[in-house]
Amino acid sequence: MDKKxxxxxxxxxxxxLSPQNSERIAKCKMFEKHIGGAxxxxxxxxxxxxxxxxxxxxxxxxxxGDYIRNKVRFCGVSDDYLIYDKNRNARLGVYYxxxxxxxxxxxxxxxxAGSSVTTIKVEDFEEEMFTNTRCFHTSGITLALSPQCRQTxxxxxxRFKAAGALISFDVNFxxxxxxxxxxxxxxxxxxxYVDIFFCSEDTARLxxxxxxxxxxxxxxxxEEYPISIVAATQRIVHSPxxxxxxxxxxxxxxxxxxxxxxYRNIEVIDRIGSGDQYCAGVLYGLLSSDMDCQKALxxxxxxxxxxxxxxxxxxxxxxxxxxxIIADHNNKGYISEMKR
Numbered sequence: 001m002d003k004k005x006x007x008x009x010x011x012x013x014x015x016x017l018s019p020q021n022s023e024r025i026a027k028c029k030m031f032e033k034h035i036g037g038a039x040x041x042x043x044x045x046x047x048x049x050x051x052x053x054x055x056x057x058x059x060x061x062x063x064x065g066d067y068i069r070n071k072v073r074f075c076g077v078s079d080d081y082l083i084y085d086k087n088r089n090a091r092l093g094v095y096y097x098x099x100x101x102x103x104x105x106x107x108x109x110x111x112x113a114g115s116s117v118t119t120i121k122v123e124d125f126e127e128e129m130f131t132n133t134r135c136f137h138t139s140g141i142t143l144a145l146s147p148q149c150r151q152t153x154x155x156x157x158x159r160f161k162a163a164g165a166l167i168s169f170d171v172n173f174x175x176x177x178x179x180x181x182x183x184x185x186x187x188x189x190x191x192x193y194v195d196i197f198f199c200s201e202d203t204a205r206l207x208x209x210x211x212x213x214x215x216x217x218x219x220x221x222x223e224e225y226p227i228s229i230v231a232a233t234q235r236i237v238h239s240p241x242x243x244x245x246x247x248x249x250x251x252x253x254x255x256x257x258x259x260x261x262x263y264r265n266i267e268v269i270d271r272i273g274s275g276d277q278y279c280a281g282v283l284y285g286l287l288s289s290d291m292d293c294q295k296a297l298x299x300x301x302x303x304x305x306x307x308x309x310x311x312x313x314x315x316x317x318x319x320x321x322x323x324x325i326i327a328d329h330n331n332k333g334y335i336s337e338m339k340r
Contacts, residue, residue: 003133004052004132005054005078006051006052006135007042007043007135007136007283007287008043008055008136008137008160009039009040009042009053009138010055010056010138010142010152011038011055011117011138011139011142012037012039012057012093012141012142013035013036013055013072013117014036014037014092014093014095014112014115015033015068015092015093015094015095016035016094016095016096016097016272016312016313017032017097018032018034018099019031019032019099025096025107034312034314035067035068036272036273036312036313036314038139038142038170038276039055039057039137039138040057040072040314041273041276041277041313041315042137042170042276042279042280042283043055043077044076045277045279045280045284045303045315046280047075047077048075048316048319049288049299049303049318049319049322050284050288051288052078053077053078054081054133055072055077055078055079055081055082056081056082056156057117058082058083058085058116058117058119058120058124059084059092059116059117060084060085060091060092060116061085061086065084065085065092068082069082071314075315081129083120083125087116090116091114091115091116092116093112093115093117094110094111094112095108095111096108096110096111097272099270101239102239102241110176115145117145118149120148120152121148122152122159130160130162130163130165133160134166134287135165135166135168135287136157136167136168137283138153138156138168139169139170139172140169140171140183140186140187141172141174143187144177144178144183144186153190154189154190157193167193167194168194168195168197168198168279169187169190169197170198170275170279171187171199171200171203171207172198172275173203180206184208188208191224191225195227195228196227196228196229196231196282197227197229197230198230198232198233198278198279199221199230199232200233201214201232201234204217204221204232214234214248215248215250215257217232218230218232218248218250219252222250227252228252229249229250229251229252229293229296230249230252231278231282231300233275234246234262240268241267241268242267242268243271243308244262244264244265244266245262245263245274245304246259246260246261246263247278247297249293249297249300251291254293258294258296258297259297260297260298260301263301263305266305266308266309269308270308270310270311272313273307273312273314273315274305274307274308276307277306277307277315278301278304280300280303281298281301281303282297282300283296284299285298285299285300298326299322299326302322302326303315303317306321306325
């Protein structure tokens with residue numbers, strides 16, 4: 001059966017405000033406006049690379065909601081499943097992001113309590129939505145936003161799974177939303193439904209109490225649950241402005257690990273959303289092939305590394321640009337210093 005979408009994602013869409021020119025939140029006079037949200041970032045990245053995506057969310061029925069809708073459409077993501085909140089108290093979650101420079105770390109201040117998405121319900125959507133996609137993706141952020149979000153997220157995972165979709169889940173742990181114990185209990189309850197699992201090494205150790213090396217950790221998830229593919233990013237932060245980025249993927253069916261040379265000396269302009277672009281690259285690689293983990297690894301690493309160099313949460317690189325970055329990464333000879 002042909003599906004309308006390759007990927008649907010469920011999550012909060014937020015407004016991001018950032019001081020200009022690396023100023024401090026407490027002292028700046030102007031903020032730059034961006035939109036973002038983990039699951040929208042993933043949908044946008046997959047869309048820009050060439051597949052059909054949509055986002056499931058709830059936003060205020062207001063001028064700010066119109067701004068969000070237009071931005072969603074601009075990056076090629078369908079707004080078919082955007083619900084508009086007509087309540088007089090409807091609000092969009094906001095966060096403030098302050099850039100860092102060594103030794104001062106970047107910082108985030110959230111203002112998202114009671115946002116419209118926290119009341120989202122399965123009943124807000126037609127049943128046909130669950131049969132309309134090849135893959136469904138959400139994250140621990142969505143499950144942690146409110147009891148209603150958690151209930152909706154869990155139920156959607158089950159319904160999409162029952163309809164034959166692949167289930168993709170990114171732990172994306174946020175300590176300001178819930179404790180490690182709460183996250184572990186909730187996520188372990190949905191892992192029996194998950195096919196593609198994203199979890200960093202640090203989160204696996206701190207939240208899921210995993211031990212051993214990274215290969216043992218990734219494999220252990222597939223031994224405990226019917227997960228097919230587990231992916232973990234490996235980021236080394238040399239300073240707020242210089243990172244090294246790579247990852248590892250484990251395919252349980254093949255009992256095989258996938259790695260490549262990491263991207264070194266990344267010049268970081270804005271790291272927010274780079275983890276989401278890793279998910280986007282991996283999902284693009286898997287969904288555009290017969291679940292080819294090598295392709296997934298290559299696109300995941302390239303999309304994530306490149307996102308660090310782009311201001312704002314949202315991606316802006318299309319497939320041709322990503323392919324060029326991949327080619328340069330694998331080129332051991334001369335590389336032009338300018339594209340012209």
